[in-house]
Amino acid sequence: MKKLFVLILLVSSLIACAPKPTDEKVLTILTSSGYPPYEMVDVNGNLYGFDIDLGNAIGELLGYTVKWVDMDFDGIIQSLNAARGDMAIAAMSPDPARDVLFSDSYYIGDDESPFFVLTKVDSGIASAADFLNKTAGVQIGTIQEAVLNKMKDELSITLDPRKDVSQMVQEIMVGRIDFILVEALVAGEYVNQFPQLTRFELEHEAAYASSGTAIALPKSSTKLDDVNQALATLKENGTLDQLIKKWFTE
Incomplete structure (x- = not known):
C-alpha cells in the first residue's frame, strides 16, 4: 500500500512538471533584411522597419504571436510553397509570375507606378475609357x-502579347498596336526618343490593386481573406498611415 502511495505521488509530480499545452497561435512571417526602410537588422540582430511594424500589427489584430524568419529574397517563394512560412512581407510587388497568392497592396509610393500608358499623341487615347475596342x-x-x-472584357480590349517592349513601341508607330502599358520610367524614355509618343498614368481600380507592395501567401493558404481584412482595418483606423509617415516621411 505504501509503495502504491509513493507511485501515485511520483506520477502526480511528473504530471505537474510536464509542459502544459499552449493555446498560443503563431504566425510565421518570412522577410529579407537589408532593404531599408522596409526591413533591416539593428546592432543587436533584431529586425525592424516598415514591413516589420506592419506584420506585427497584422499579427496582433488577428490574435497571433508573430515569428519572423529572415532569409534570402530569392528563397521566399519556394519556402512559402514548402509550408515553411504562413506569409511573406518583404517589399514584394504582386507579380503574377510569382507562384503565390497576393494580398491587396499596402503601399504605393509616389512616382513609382508601374502602370503608364504609352501611345501616339494623335491616338485619341487619354484615359482608360478610351481603351474601348483598342489593341494593347x-x-x-x-x-x-x-x-x-x-x-479586357470590360472594355473589349484586344491583347497582343509580346516578349519585347521595343518591338511593341515600333508596332505603335506603324499603327498595329494602339497602346502599351509599361513602368513610368520606361514610358518616359520612349517619349524622349520619339516625339510622336505621349504617356499618362493609368487610373483604374485594376491597376491600383496590382500596384505597389503586397503580402505573399502560399497558394494553398486559407488566410488571404483575413489578411486583406486586417489591411483594410489598419487603413481605416489610421495605423497604416502612421507607419507610412514614420518610415517614409520623417
Whole structure:
C-alpha cells in the first residue's frame, strides 16, 4: 500500500512538471533584411522597419504571436510553397509570375507606378475609357499583362502579347498596336526618343490593386481573406498611415 502511495505521488509530480499545452497561435512571417526602410537588422540582430511594424500589427489584430524568419529574397517563394512560412512581407510587388497568392497592396509610393500608358499623341487615347475596342501590347508574364487581362472584357480590349517592349513601341508607330502599358520610367524614355509618343498614368481600380507592395501567401493558404481584412482595418483606423509617415516621411 505504501509503495502504491509513493507511485501515485511520483506520477502526480511528473504530471505537474510536464509542459502544459499552449493555446498560443503563431504566425510565421518570412522577410529579407537589408532593404531599408522596409526591413533591416539593428546592432543587436533584431529586425525592424516598415514591413516589420506592419506584420506585427497584422499579427496582433488577428490574435497571433508573430515569428519572423529572415532569409534570402530569392528563397521566399519556394519556402512559402514548402509550408515553411504562413506569409511573406518583404517589399514584394504582386507579380503574377510569382507562384503565390497576393494580398491587396499596402503601399504605393509616389512616382513609382508601374502602370503608364504609352501611345501616339494623335491616338485619341487619354484615359482608360478610351481603351474601348483598342489593341494593347502586353509584355508576357508582367504585372501589366495581369492588369490588362482584368480590364479586357470590360472594355473589349484586344491583347497582343509580346516578349519585347521595343518591338511593341515600333508596332505603335506603324499603327498595329494602339497602346502599351509599361513602368513610368520606361514610358518616359520612349517619349524622349520619339516625339510622336505621349504617356499618362493609368487610373483604374485594376491597376491600383496590382500596384505597389503586397503580402505573399502560399497558394494553398486559407488566410488571404483575413489578411486583406486586417489591411483594410489598419487603413481605416489610421495605423497604416502612421507607419507610412514614420518610415517614409520623417
